[in-house]
Amino acid sequence: MSMVLFDVPGPKARVRHKIMAVIGIAAVAAALVYVVMRFVVTDQFTSRRLDWINYKQIQLSLVEAIGNTLGAFAVGAALALVFGAIFAAARLSDHGWVRAPAAVIVEVFRAIPLVIMMFFFYYGLPVAGVKLSAFTAVVISLMLYNGSVLAEIFRAGINSLPKGQSEAAYALGMRKTQVMTFVLLPQALRAMLPTIISQLVVLLKDTALGFLITFEELLRWGTRIGGDAVNFGRPMIPVMIVVALVYIGLCLLLTWLATYLEKRNRRNKKVIKTDNPDAEKPVLMDASAG
Numbered sequence: 509m510s511m512v513l514f515d516v517p518g519p520k521a522r523v524r525h526k527i528m529a530v531i532g533i534a535a536v537a538a539a540l541v542y543v544v545m546r547f548v549v550t551d552q553f554t555s556r557r558l559d560w561i562n563y564k565q566i567q568l569s570l571v572e573a574i575g576n577t578l579g580a581f582a583v584g585a586a587l588a589l590v591f592g593a594i595f596a597a598a599r600l601s602d603h604g605w606v607r608a609p610a611a612v613i614v615e616v617f618r619a620i621p622l623v624i625m626m627f628f629f630y631y632g633l634p635v636a637g638v639k640l641s642a643f644t645a646v647v648i649s650l651m652l653y654n655g656s657v658l659a660e661i662f663r664a665g666i667n668s669l670p671k672g673q674s675e676a677a678y679a680l681g682m683r684k685t686q687v688m689t690f691v692l693l694p695q696a697l698r699a700m701l702p703t704i705i706s707q708l709v710v711l712l713k714d715t716a717l718g719f720l721i722t723f724e725e726l727l728r729w730g731t732r733i734g735g736d737a738v739n740f741g742r743p744m745i746p747v748m749i750v751v752a753l754v755y756i757g758l759c760l761l762l763t764w765l766a767t768y769l770e771k772r773n774r775r776n777k778k779v780i781k782t783d784n785p786d787a788e789k790p791v792l793m794d795a796s797a798g
Contacts, residue, residue: 547745552743552745552746553746557742557743557745557746558743558746560733560736560743560746560747561750566733569729569733570729570750572724572729573724573725573726573728573729574726574754576643576723576724576725576726577712577715577716577725577726577758578758579643580643580646580647580650580715580718580723580725581650581711581712581715583647584646584647584650584651584654584711584715585650585654585708585711585712587647587650587651587655588650588651588654588655588658588711589655589658589704590655591651591652591655591656591658591659592654592655592656592657592658592659592661592662593658593659593662594659595610595613595614595655595656595659596658596659596660596661596662596663596666597688598610599611599614599659599663600663600666600667600688602684610659613656614656614659614660615656617652617653617655617656618653618656618657618660620653622649622650622653622714622717623717623720625648625649625652625653626645626646626649626717626718626720626721627720627721629644629645629648629649630642630645630721631721642718642721642722642723642724643723645721645723646715646717646718646721646723646725650711650714650715653714654707654708654710654711654714657707658704658707661700661703661704661707662696662700665696665697665699665700665703666688666692666693666696668696668699669692669695669696673691673692673695674687674691674692677690677691698770701766701769701770702766702770705762705763705765705766705769706766708762709759709762709763712755712758712759712762713755713759716755719731726751726754726755727751729751730747730748730750730751731744733747734746734747734748
C-alpha cells in the first residue's frame with residue numbers, strides 16, 4: 509500500500525523509525541540537561557540573580573511592558589485585518605485599474621522585511637520632516653506587513669470556494685457586494701480562521717522587534733533589567749526566561765481562542781420540531797443558518 513508522497517513503511521521500517529525517534533528524543537533531552545547544568549554551574553539561578561523579581565517597581569514595569577506589547581498587538585492586528593480585507597477585495601475586483609495597483613502594494617509590503625519598515629518609519633521619515641513615535645512606527649509596520657499577508661489569505665480563502673456558490677447567488681439577482689458579504693465571506697472565514705490566528709500569533713511575536721527602535725515593550729524591558737550589573741549581577745538568563753514564558757503564555761491564549769472559535773463554527777446538532785415528538789431527530793445544520 510502506498511500514499512501519494514511516500515510508501516507506507518513496513519514492519520522493519522516502523523521499528524527503525526521508532527528507534528530513530530527514541531534516539532532523537534534522548535539527544536534533545538541530553539542537550540537540555542547540558543544547558544541547564546551550565547546555567548547552574550555559572551550561577552545563573554543564585555538568589556542574587558533572582559532578587560529583581562521581588563521589587564515592586566520592577567513588577568510594575570513588567571506589567572507596563574506587557575501592556576505596551578498587547579497594545580501594539582491589538583492596534584496592529586485590528587489595522588492589519590482591515591488592511592487585508594480591503595486589499596483582498598481590491599485584488600478580487602473585476603476592474604483591472606483597481607486590481608493591478610492592489611497587487612503591487614500587497615507584493616511590495618510582503619517582500620520588505622519588517623525591521624526595515626520599522627527603521628524607515630522611525631529613523632527615515634524624520635529626515636523628511638515627519639516624526640513618528642516608536643509605538644506608531646511599530647503599529648504601521650505591523651499593519652503593512654501582516655496586512656499584506658492577510659490579504660493573500662483572504663483572497664485564497666475566497667477563491668477556494670466552489671464557483672457554484674457565487675453563480676447561484678448571482679442567479680438570484682444578488683449584487684457582487686451582497687454575494688461577497690452574505691455568501692462567500694461567512695464560508696471562507698470558517699476555513700481561514702486557523703490561518704488567520706496563526707498570522708496573528710506571528711504579529712504578536714513581531715512586536716518584539718520594536719525594541720530596536722526603543723519601543724518600551726517586553727523584550728526591551730528584559731534587556732534593560734537583565735543587563736543591570738550593579739544591583740543584580742546581570743541576570744540576563746533568568747529575565748529572558750520570564751520574557752519567554754510571557755510570550756509563550758500569550759501565544760497559547762491566542763491558540764486557545766482559535767480552537768474555541770473553530771469549535772463554535774463547526775456544525776452543531778439542531779433538533780427540528782414537529783407535531784410528532786417521536787419524529788424529532790437531531791440533524792446537522794450549519795451554525796450560521798438562520
